[in-house]
Amino acid sequence: MTDSITVSTDSPSLDSIAIKLAHKLALPFSPLSRQNIQLVVTMDHIEIRAPNLGNPIYIDFIQGKNAHRRQFGGGRGQPLAKAIGLKKGVTPTIIDATAGFGRDAFVLANLGCEITLLERNPFIATLLEDALFRATDNAELSDVIARMSVHNRDAINYLSSLNELNYPDVIYMDPMYPSRDKSALVKKDMRLLHELAGPDTDSEQLLTLARNIATKRVVVKRPKSAPFVGEQKPATSIESKNTRYDVYIQTINHFSV
Ligand SMILES: C[S@@+](CC[C@H](N)C(=O)[O-])C[C@H]1O[C@@H](n2cnc3c(N)ncnc32)[C@H](O)[C@@H]1O
Numbered sequence: 001m002t003d004s005i006t007v008s009t010d011s012p013s014l015d016s017i018a019i020k021l022a023h024k025l026a027l028p029f030s031p032l033s034r035q036n037i038q039l040v041v042t043m044d045h046i047e048i049r050a051p052n053l054g055n056p057i058y059i060d061f062i063q064g065k066n067a068h069r070r071q072f073g074g075g076r077g078q079p080l081a082k083a084i085g086l087k088k089g090v091t092p093t094i095i096d097a098t099a100g101f102g103r104d105a106f107v108l109a110n111l112g113c114e115i116t117l118l119e120r121n122p123f124i125a126t127l128l129e130d131a132l133f134r135a136t137d138n139a140e141l142s143d144v145i146a147r148m149s150v151h152n153r154d155a156i157n158y159l160s161s162l163n164e165l166n167y168p169d170v171i172y173m174d175p176m177y178p179s180r181d182k183s184a185l186v187k188k189d190m191r192l193l194h195e196l197a198g199p200d201t202d203s204e205q206l207l208t209l210a211r212n213i214a215t216k217r218v219v220v221k222r223p224k225s226a227p228f229v230g231e232q233k234p235a236t237s238i239e240s241k242n243t244r245y246d247v248y249i250q251t252i253n254h255f256s257v
Pocket residue numbers: 097098099100101102103104105118119120121124153154155156174175176177193197200202206
């Protein structure tokens with residue numbers, strides 16, 4: 001699937017930027033086409049266009065759903081924040097090991113957390129970097145964006161190379177869950193993510209590693225009825241409408257030896 005991805009632009013004045021991006025991602029630069037998946041540089045943002053996708057997909061932290069969640073998302077009382085352990089006076093540092101479109105990370109950064117986003121898929125990471133770049137100078141968001149940093153890295157590889165002094169309080173993971181429902185009900189951006197990134201077959205290994213590294217807790221987001229990752233039973237779970245957050249509380253003291 002990712003073999004046929006090319007980089008393009010809808011404006012000749014952006015050719016040189018698109019060519020640079022193609023070079024960085026080791027992808028061909030090509031004219032716009034409806035036949036294959038393309039990363040398209042436009043005047044406003046970088047977007048993914050794909051056959052059968054309908055509207056292009058890009059990430060926007062300034063407007064749309066992310067902005068709506070920022071205003072009406074429920075603050076520190078929302079299930080995600082509770083699962084992470086956010087309380088009055090407690091604002092943990094977080095590594096989001098499976099950043100995806102950065103929605104959960106943006107919620108947590110809005111609530112004051114310093115958060116490192118790891119995304120191994122280079123196309124999704126490109127959209128994330130672009131969205132952060134565009135929001136950096138936004139007067140309302142600059143503080144939030146300054147708390148977010150994105151790395152196009154595999155989390156297992158990244159976490160394994162961390163120095164103990166840089167271990168985060170919390171590691172958050174939201175691995176791709178095999179979708180049982182291939183109908184239109186599955187949101188098209190999630191379908192694209194599935195197509196681009198494929199299933200996450202190493203979640204169990206990632207969870208085991210994360211539990212050795214996070215100093216306070218690991219939180220795993222799951223569909224409500226899904227089994228625990230690797231049958232590892234959490235200390236507790238926090239549920240919302242369709243989602244469950246499995247919380248693994250840390251018992252190892254990393255700095256005692
Ligand atoms: C379901 S999505 C996450 C959605 C995200 N929580 C959000 O709010 O947009 C899972 C993402 O994690 C990425 N991923 C899975 N395993 C990873 C790993 N070991 N290292 C880095 N990224 C990983 C996949 O490429 C995919 O983009």
